[in-house]
Amino acid sequence: MIDVPVYVWVLTLVGTAGLVGSTSLVLYRGAELAGLGRRRAVGLGVSSAVLLGGWFTISGALAANGWYLNKPGQVPGLPITFAAVLVALLATTLIPVVARALAAPGMLSRLELPHTFRVVGVVFLIMMALGHLPALFALPAGLGDIATGLAAPFIARRIAKGTGRRTAVRFNVLGMIDLVVALTLAILIGNHVLDVTPSTQAITQLPLALIPTAAVPLLFTLHITSLRRMAALGRTRQGTTSSVGAAGLSYR
Structure with missing residues (x-):
């Protein structure tokens, strides 16, 4: 087991808790704006916090028991867990109450805010500086996440002002690419397809294991949901423009 400093534990837990809390708050606010009523909005916010927080806790327990460790002859648990959680989270966005909350006015900007964490x-x-992670993984993963986190509130603000849609598309696409690159490098290095020293064993153990198994699927879901919302709004605008144009031609 790798000896992880206390401040790394604190940073990781604060970041993951902030991600869960902000996502739950976004859903709560969306439900309110969608006209679902305060009780249902509170229920959605609380249930999402419980479910997301519950999975973070379960994932932590799995990591503590070595579930994510790369063992010879065994199917790696980390990518399987990531894929399963991502599918489950995307499925929840289709639940009617959640879908209505996500479609509420102003949600497009709010969906970017959890990325701040x-x-x-x-x-x-x-961890790279401490000699526990290779630069090949840590530099693109760390710098990419920091850049995305710093940009998130500014992107959200521009969207809220009615500008920056194209910038938001680029932000979400680049944010997903950053996650894919980091996860791919972690898997390739962890399974010695890319043989570098040190390995990425640290992210299969606590507290870092919470990031690829719980935080990354949630962040990916937020990116995909944002892009879907922008595409839906684009189709709505095109339909409105077409209707106005047809009405004008009919009038003439």
């Missing part, structure tokens, strides 16, 4: 990616750089 990606600045916790600094822990990858810290």
